[in-house]
Amino acid sequence: MAACGGDGASDDDGDDPSTQIANPASVFCVEQGGEVEIVDETDGQVGYCNLPDGTRIEEWAYFNEQTGGTIPEDDGG
Known part of the structure; x- marks a missing residue:
């Protein structure tokens, strides 16, 4: 009995980049x-x-330092 319907078979091998969630710290680094x-x-x-000024910092440390660890909500734009 499948609660969500379908036949229980899945073609998803987990490697489809379109279904992966981006690492917020990595995204923030690139945005900077x-x-x-x-x-x-x-x-x-x-x-x-690796920042443009030559600084190299662990990405989560940088993210937390700059944002207080808050992930901004997507405004849809």
Whole structure:
């Protein structure tokens, strides 16, 4: 019994970029003119934001520092 209808089969392998949610810290970095760099470190992957002035900062630290951790709502425009 399927609560949502359909036959239960799924063609979604999870790799379709149109269904992925963007990382707010990465988006913020790029919006500020930076470039995101993903680095493999001993504890896993870490995203860094390389800013136009040469500053390199962990993207979530930068996001939280600049926005207070608040994700702005999409105004639809």
